[in-house]
Amino acid sequence: MRTYQTNEIKNIAILGSSGSGKTTLAEAMLFEAGVIKRRGTVKSGNTVTDYFPVEKEYGYSVFSSIFSVEWMNRKLNFIDCPGADDFIGNVVTSLNVMDTALMVLNAQYGIEVGTVNQLRYIQKFQKPVMFIVNHLDQEKADFDSVVSQLKANYGEKAVLIQYPINCGPDFNAIVDVLKKKMYRWKPEGGVPEVLEVPEEEKDKAEELHQKLVEAAAEHEETLMEKFFEQGTLTEEEMRFGIRKGLVQRDIFPIFCVCAERDMCVRRTMEFLGNVVPYVVDMPFPENTEGEEIKPDANGPTSLFFFKSTVEPHVGDISYFKVMSGKVKEGDDLINADRGSKERIGQLFMVAGQQRTKVEELVAGDIGATVKLKDVRTGNTLNGKGADNQFDFIKYPNPKYRRAIKAANERDSEKLSEALQRMHEEDPTWLIENSKELKQLIVSGQGEFHLKTLKWRIENNDKIAIVYSEPKIPYRETITKPSRAEYRHRKQSGGAGQFGEVHMIVEPYTEGMPVPDTYKFNGQEFKVQSRDIQTYDLDWGGKLVFVNSIVGGAIDNRFVPAIIKGIMARLEQGPLTGSYARDVRVIVYDGKMHPVDSNEISFMLAGRNAFNEAFRNAGPKILEPISDVTVFVPSDKMGDVMSDIQNRRGIIQGMESDKDIEVINAKVPLKEMSNYSITLSSLTGGRASFIMKFSKYELVPADVQEKLLKEYEETQKAED
Template sequence: MKTYDEKHIRNIVLLGAAKSGKTTLCETMLFEAGIISRRGTVEEGNTVSDYHDVEHERGSSVYATCLHTEWRDYKINIIDTPGLEDFIGEIISSIRVCDTALLLLNAQHGVEVGTEQIWDYVDKYQKPTILAVNQLDTEQANFSRTVEEARRVFGSAVTVMQYPVDQGPGFNSVIDLLKMTMYRFPENGGKPEKLPIPDSEKEQAERLHNELVEKAAENDDTLMEQYFEKGSLDEDEMRQGLKIGMLKHHVFPVFCLSALHNMGSGRLMGFIDNVAPAAIDMPAEQAEDGSPIPCDPSASPVLFVFKTLQEPHIGRLSFFKVLAGEIKAGVELYSEKGNTVERLNQLFITDGRNRHPAEVLRAGDIGCTLKLKNTLTNHTLLADKQSGKQVKPIGFPTPKVRVAIEATNKADDEKLSEVLAELHMEDPTLEIEYNRELKQVILHGQGDLHLALTKWRLLNIYKMHVEFLPAKIPYRETIRKHAAATYRHKKQSGGAGQFGEVFITIEPYYDGMPPYREHPVRETEEIALNWGGKLVFNNCIVGGAIEARFLPSILKGVMEKMQEGPLTGSYVRDIRVSVYDGKMHPVDSNDISFKIAGMMAFRDAFHQAAPQLLEPVFDIDITAADTMAGDVMSELQSRRSIITGMDSQNGYQVIKARTPQAELDKLYAALRNVTQGKAKIKAVFAEYAPVPPELQKKLSEEYKGAELVA
């Protein structure tokens, strides 16, 4: 494997909506560069990129796959990414480590919703971007419409570099505005014939060429002066201006492709070589403390692990970018987050499942290694342990849907925990929650397909049978009015007995409420509950009716009941309890007696105090096209949502609503259906709100029925 310096390495992330042709383009680029001798197809399941069994079953990418080409003395690292939001973690980590985004647009469909969602992250990281309009050889191809949509979504930086002469089933020619040449491709694609621009196209080509020259010149004062002096720029000057514009996010060059028929990939790779920035041209990577980590090949090595993958029969693969320095096989590096020294026994460049040994990897390059013990995604590996530099981690989005999971065979519970931890290690967007309150293990994912893939992997890779169940809702219980109760606990069964009697009042608590005045208060304890809300406990005992040493036991009994509320077994919150009287026995009274008496008195008073069940409610923002707003609002209203407002943003409607968590999981699926997956949804916890009376009654009855069965 040839070693390339930092100036001759390009890192490209291939992005686009599902079915835009990313994997096919990868196959074509590898074929053109001579990395492979025959192009595979997605339909036949023999592409270099989509090599996992689940990708063959689905016929589309699920994982981000690292590949490379070598084109005219440049090395181009390519990461082929999935096109669905469910796998956004794979997309984000790839965007983060690459230096240029190559965004494929389907000429039949223009800028699709998947593309818009991906663009949010490209824009966030300000990655230089190339747009490629693919599938220009299809019946419904429309280059002009696609460019117009791109300008609407991505802005005026969209800059046409090429345009098709004959889009549609007969597509075989493009006008290149940088070289002012027409490229005509042979029937089976490959190296094109260079021809003069036809007379019928000269006027349009000249107009677009001048626009391209102006776009290149406006990014640099020196180039602008040369443009004013000469009235134009030569090809090298234009390349320089385009590169500066790409780095500033002011130029997004547009290219023409038929990846399926191998038309346009060579010219695209040549532009990547000559114009797209290398890592050394990019702003320095940032450490967690905000300090820069320049791409300096002479510096002490710094590696950033952006992806971890567990491969059957191979073990753990760690994919990394060399941010600084250079490394050789056998190097030992320090992982502060893993608190260990890792030896990189082997270094590889990968093309899908194929691994090519590498002797040296220099700053700006991407590689992988095997079997690191304690180094995971988002970890930094350092040669200089004392520097303590930790690369700013990739920020992954919060999950959108959830499901409870349990092993079909209870004997596999421990193994399931280990496997789930491993899956989270590979995919940080898959979160695992061991919820003691709900007594469930809950998977949080990006969508139903994301969770379905997890189930597939558990069965097919780890041979574990699991069930997905509805995740329970973390309800809360409280009260709406004052109530009083007394409870006597008396037990005599030979020997020392048990006796404790407690008189209490309970009332709803809220911050700033007036002091308790029904009985004199000797002391007050205010407890912030772990599950939210408060318990205020008043000691109103006078005359020694209950000795002070038993008050903590009464409080303990109340707290235990608050952890399993009388209505549905949910946590209880926001209550003021006042113990104002009671009785003791000189021999039989003890801590356990008063704990039980306090617990049961609280239970009885709770049922008399107009108990109220509370449910978690989320504020949600849904961004959708104007034509879909009506359907979105209908779905919201049918799921107990309250619409709180509407706004316009970049030609879309943003609908704001407040939705109970019990409806949220179903709402995600419903909105995907009515918007064909073209809505963006953001949800943030807002508050606990009262459950409607009929639902409270139903849930309470279900809880009582379950208790009777138990």
């Protein structure tokens, strides 16, 4: 393969909901470009882009798959993305490194919930998008309905490039509005007949052609002038204008295909080759310093690694985009993130699992290399004269959590290694060894996302694993002031231990003053703030420690030990062993012994005094609350709202986004454990949601009572 220059390269992400036919379309494109001699099928498990064993097991895409084709003296790089919302991380990655989105729609269903989520990211990243209406040969195919949905979203900016003559099982022809020709296929598809537009379609075709001409002319002053003068444009001029409109997101072209029968795929690829933007047409990416990095083949070399996989008999495969300069086999580069030196041993252009060696890749191109020693997903490699780092991929928050452990304790270390490798391949698999919960927690985008992780570990790594309900990171706090004192005394021959601490505890809120006097059981306690220390706790909230000791009752050298004892109790709250937070502690008196007092004595006295005071201060348990946004079809809205309320959720508001209803709610994390499963069941898989941590709130009294009983039983069992 020859080296393609930056102005000959186009990068395209293929998106769409599950079942829209992305993988089948990719297979037809590879066939048309001559990369493969025979088209595989998803059902047979022999497609180029779905090559992982787990994908063959499930029958649809799990990971994004990269393939490149040479087409019309240009290089087209594609990433075929999974359609399931559980694998949205692949979509986020692809849209960050590719320039144009190819959105595949199922002609039977049009814009689905999964499509809406992907379109939201396309808009966020301001990427050009063209729509491919697939499955036109299906019984329920309704092209006009799909176009109506698109126009409801984009108005007249959604422009037809083609439309079908006959949707349904007899589909075999389309009218191309740009070329003003009819394409007709034999039942087996492939190469079409190119015919004149039938008489009965001429008026419609001419009207749509005129609209397309007007849309193309709007984005270039010289084209607009020519259009006003002559009333039309040449095909080449229309292509130029449409490309301008695509970059500005002012034109959203609509195409027809039947990918399974290879109908109109070649014509779509012609449009990709002729019209969609080149790398040089798009806004330049920024490095972490906010500097725009031009894709200049003559500039210093920078590679951004956006994906990694592990394949049998090959090992680690790292996929990268050349952000600047060029890269050749044998180049020595520096890892900007890790400081290590790397040598590029081999360079490949890829088509799924197939790899073709290349000598050089230039700015804007996508490639792969193998067996790098210290490169991770998200790293940047720089050549001489480059000092770039890139960190533009931000993944969505996880939605589904499970505690994970090896079925056999002896496999625990192997499991940790496998999980780290899985995270490298898909950064939306998050792994946390929670000291607080004493569990290894794996988080992802949904049940199927974690089910896929389990399948791979058990089948590829041969490690049996067990999922369980994760514990909830509750917090403990207090609701009123309280006082306690504790004397620690121990005598066992030789030096003894002695320390006595008197303290007041109260709930703390930001900025609250320290009172001069507290009153407990009719007795007043004067407070004189000699020193105030504020600690931001690792688990959230604060500890404010007020030293009000007067008259040398406790030597200053023992104060750190008292704080240490309080911290130990905060780390294991008195109620349920959860972290405690937002407490002010005032130590106002105590006693010490000239011989027996030491740090351990005052640490224990401080811890126990705090424990007693905390328990008498109206202690409450706090639970994490999540902001939840649900995207649901209108006909299922009532069921979804009822379910949220049954989960102790509070509806914050509702809005409509075309045919999709958006519900915003605050829901306790405890109640979200199996939400993705329930939501899928309630809506037939047509809804999705996002969630993020909002705040901690007091649990209801009945829930607190239940938690206290559970903790008490746990403690008895451990004793």
